[in-house]
Amino acid sequence: MGAFGCDPAGRYLDIAVRLLPAARHEWGCAMRAELATIDGSAERWCFALGCTRAALLQTVKAQRAWRPVGIAAAMGLVLAGEVALSRVIGQIIPGVLVLTLLVWLGGRPGFFGPVRAERAAQVVRVSGYTLMGLGLLILAVGDSTATFLQPGPKTPMFVFLLTLYTGVFLATTTGRAGFGGPGLGAGACAGLVAGLASFAVMPFERIGPPLAAGLPWHGSWLALVTIGAPAAAAVWTTGRTGRADQGVMAALCAGTFAALLVALLGLSAIALFPDRIPDIVGPVMVPGTSAAQRQAADATEAADPYIGLLLFGALLAVILWVMARPPSRVGVKSALLTLVGIPPVALGLSARHFPGAAGLAAATAMVVLLALVMAGRAPLPLTMDSCVGRR
Numbered sequence: 304m305g306a307f308g309c310d311p312a313g314r315y316l317d318i319a320v321r322l323l324p325a326a327r328h329e330w331g332c333a334m335r336a337e338l339a340t341i342d343g344s345a346e347r348w349c350f351a352l353g354c355t356r357a358a359l360l361q362t363v364k365a366q367r368a369w370r371p372v373g374i375a376a377a378m379g380l381v382l383a384g385e386v387a388l389s390r391v392i393g394q395i396i397p398g399v400l401v402l403t404l405l406v407w408l409g410g411r412p413g414f415f416g417p418v419r420a421e422r423a424a425q426v427v428r429v430s431g432y433t434l435m436g437l438g439l440l441i442l443a444v445g446d447s448t449a450t451f452l453q454p455g456p457k458t459p460m461f462v463f464l465l466t467l468y469t470g471v472f473l474a475t476t477t478g479r480a481g482f483g484g485p486g487l488g489a490g491a492c493a494g495l496v497a498g499l500a501s502f503a504v505m506p507f508e509r510i511g512p513p514l515a516a517g518l519p520w521h522g523s524w525l526a527l528v529t530i531g532a533p534a535a536a537a538v539w540t541t542g543r544t545g546r547a548d549q550g551v552m553a554a555l556c557a558g559t560f561a562a563l564l565v566a567l568l569g570l571s572a573i574a575l576f577p578d579r580i581p582d583i584v585g586p587v588m589v590p591g592t593s594a595a596q597r598q599a600a601d602a603t604e605a606a607d608p609y610i611g612l613l614l615f616g617a618l619l620a621v622i623l624w625v626m627a628r629p630p631s632r633v634g635v636k637s638a639l640l641t642l643v644g645i646p647p648v649a650l651g652l653s654a655r656h657f658p659g660a661a662g663l664a665a666a667t668a669m670v671v672l673l674a675l676v677m678a679g680r681a682p683l684p685l686t687m688d689s690c691v692g693r694r
Contacts (some may be wrong), residue, residue: 312347396463415473423484424476453678471620482627493536494560500528533557555623562616563626569609618647
């Protein structure tokens with residue numbers, strides 16, 4: 304009979320037992336006692352390794368420690384590969400592959416799917432697919448002519464942001480998400496209204512006259528629509544569900560849709576009609592600059608506010624995802640909201656020179672601040688009544 308804990312197998316099991324959580328300590332002591340009754344080095348090592356395997360299987364079955372880490376690692380690996388390939392071969396092929404993967408995952412049980420059996424969730428998911436399709440069209444048409452879409456170390460990762468939007472659209476429309484149908488529907492509709500109003504009031508392609516210039520009062524009243532639509536979605540959803548957190552998520556959904564819509568409309572105009580971009584950089588370009596170089600520089604300058612809005616909407620989408628996550632400890636959600644809530648506020652304040660973007664930023668920045676204030680409050684469970692609305 305081997306001496307307990309004095310041979311390599313015994314010492315190994317002693318260390319393994321010390322690493323077990325407190326709830327498993329008695330089981331570990333029983334395994335050490337059973338090891339003391341086993342003779343033979345090979346048999347003792349076989350038993351010790353078997354105990355390790357049993358302990359690991361129990362941890363895997365719990366799924367609390369490894370699953371979030373595993374999902375985060377897999378997502379990080381996919382996104383890193385997408386970005387790396389985009390810098391080398393362009394963004395079209397990696398973007399199509401990753402977005403196809405997400406659509407496939409959206410139809411399977413898990414983090415991204417399946418979609419809830421609810422009209423609002425299904426419409427929002429289809430709308431998200433439509434907007435991502437527009438983004439892929441911009442890539443396909445403009446990747447060869449628009450410098451802001453071409454691969455390079457300083458290029459905004461357009462396809463990375465599209466991937467982020469798609470993931471959030473999928474995650475917030477699953478059965479696991481804590482975002483009900485009234486908020487989803489109101490947020491999407493308000494985002495459509497706010498997005499069109501914001502696009503109309505922004506200086507087209509940075510220095511061109513806004514599309515609303517021919518409207519009464521030069522369309523300045525549309526700024527009120529941009530600000531009021533997310534607020535109206537929040538108020539209506541709160542009254543419908545009786546839950547303030549659903550109203551905040553509706554406003555975040557509106558801001559996300561609005562920013563994404565404005566960005567895609569502006570970028571599509573630049574990518575599809577490069578010859579109609581106004582001369583932005585002409586006065587500061589050195590003499591002898593070719594027409595192609597000036598056009599490329601003009602496209603990059605014209606795209607700046609739209610790229611900024613694309614990033615701003617992605618940051619709002621991340622906050623929406625954090626708030627719509629399945630119930631967790633209040634401290635964890637508070638820390639996450641604080642971490643992801645500061646960047647969009649800072650970015651929104653920097654958009655004050657662009658009328659449409661500034662209005663959208665002002666409306667959503669207040670909602671972000673409200674989300675941060677509410678971070679310390681544990682929301683009530685999402686019930687069927689809150690999804691359907693008060694009778």
